[in-house]
Amino acid sequence: MEHRNIIKNIINANGGITELSALISAGVPKDKIYKLCSDGYLHRVRQGYYQLADDLDFSDEQIIASTIPEAVISMESALFHYGYSDFMPRVWSVTVPRSASRRLNTSVPLKIYYVKDDIYELGKTIITENDATFAIYDRERTICDMFKHRGKIDNEMFSKAVNAYANDTQKNLITLSDYAKKLRVYKKVMELMEVLLNG
Numbered sequence: 001m002e003h004r005n006i007i008k009n010i011i012n013a014n015g016g017i018t019e020l021s022a023l024i025s026a027g028v029p030k031d032k033i034y035k036l037c038s039d040g041y042l043h044r045v046r047q048g049y050y051q052l053a054d055d056l057d058f059s060d061e062q063i064i065a066s067t068i069p070e071a072v073i074s075m076e077s078a079l080f081h082y083g084y085s086d087f088m089p090r091v092w093s094v095t096v097p098r099s100a101s102r103r104l105n106t107s108v109p110l111k112i113y114y115v116k117d118d119i120y121e122l123g124k125t126i127i128t129e130n131d132a133t134f135a136i137y138d139r140e141r142t143i144c145d146m147f148k149h150r151g152k153i154d155n156e157m158f159s160k161a162v163n164a165y166a167n168d169t170q171k172n173l174i175t176l177s178d179y180a181k182k183l184r185v186y187k188k189v190m191e192l193m194e195v196l197l198n199g
Contacts, residue, residue, distance in 0.1 A: 003028050003032050003036075004036070004041065006023075006026050006027065006028055007023055007026075007028060007033075007036070007041075007042070007050075007052075008052065010022055010023060010026055011050070011051060011052055014066075015062070015066060016051055016052075016062065016066070017045055017049055017050070017051045017062075017063065017066035017067065018049070018050060018051075019048055019049055019050075020033065020048045020049070020050065021048070023050070033050070037050070040053050041053055045063060045066070045067055049066065049067045059131075059132045060092060060108045061073065061129070061132040061134040062131070062132035062133075062134070063108050064092060064094060064108055064110075064134060065132065065133060065134040065135070068094070068096070068110075070096045070097060070100050071094040071095070071096055071110075071112075071135065072094060072095045072096070072120075072124050072135040072136060072137055073092065073093070073094055073134060073135065073136040073137070074093050074094060074095040074113060074136070074137045074141075074142065074145060075093035075095070075111070075113065075142070075145055075146075075149065075153075076089045076093045076111075076153075076157070077089055077092050077093040077094070078093070078136055078137050078142040078145075079142060079146075079157070079161050081136060082139055082142065082164075082168075083164065084142075084160065084161040084164040084165060084168075085157055085160060085161060085164075086160075087157065089111075090109065091109040091110065091111045092108055092109065092110050092111065093110075093111045093113065094110055094111070094112055094113070095112075095113040095114075095115055095120065095137070095145075096112060096113070096114060096115075096120070097114070097115065097116075097117045097120040098114045098115060098116055098117060098120075099117055100114065113145075113149070119182060119183060122141055122179060122182060122183070123137045123138045123140060123141025123142075123144075123179060124136075124137060124138075124141075125137070125138050138175075139165060139168065139170065139171060139172070140171070140172055140175045140176040140179050141179055142161075143161065143162065143165050143176060143189070144176070144179045144180050144183045144185055144189060145183075146158055146161055146162065147180075147183075147185040147188050147189050148183055148184075148185050150188075162192060162193075162196065163196060166193065166196040166197055173193070176189065176193070177189075177190065
């Protein structure tokens with residue numbers, strides 16, 4: 001019973017999900033952890049990460065943030081978040097630096113974009129929503145990414161997203177221009193935005 005209390009306290013102190021190494025450091029034997037999993041007390045979120053089995057109602061965003069801290073919600077998932085797409089993706093799009101592990105996995109299905117470290121932080125913002133704190137690219141970075149990965153995006157989704165951005169009262173065209181230059185999509189972004197805003 002003492003091990004269960006230690007585990008519960010550590011998991012609660014870490015926002016509901018914790019690493020195996022933290023449990024072992026607190027004196028809980030590895031075989032005890034595996035036994036508590038098979039007994040239904042613990043749930044393995046991904047390799048090396050655990051949560052209490054009776055607390056499985058975490059949002060996908062919370063699981064992603066806890067198990068892959070470098071992941072930034074991006075592309076189609078960010079479009080949906082900002083209301084630029086009605087389609088809620090079944091697979092979460094996230095971006096990580098190119099230096100990140102190629103063996104990232106979690107219980108949430110992911111589509112992972114690897115980018116150069118020097119553009120990874122561009123437009124990254126931390127938000128809290130529904131008790132989950134996670135990283136997401138801002139509107140301008142998301143739109144620039146749509147242009148950068150144009151070949152991977154459905155035509156209808158792309159068209160709807162850029163039109164929605166053009167009509168968004170929270171858009172920031174100066175920031176969009178700055179990001180577009182850094183992501184080398186300036187000409188394409190500005191040409192289309194000029195048509196949408198002046199048409």
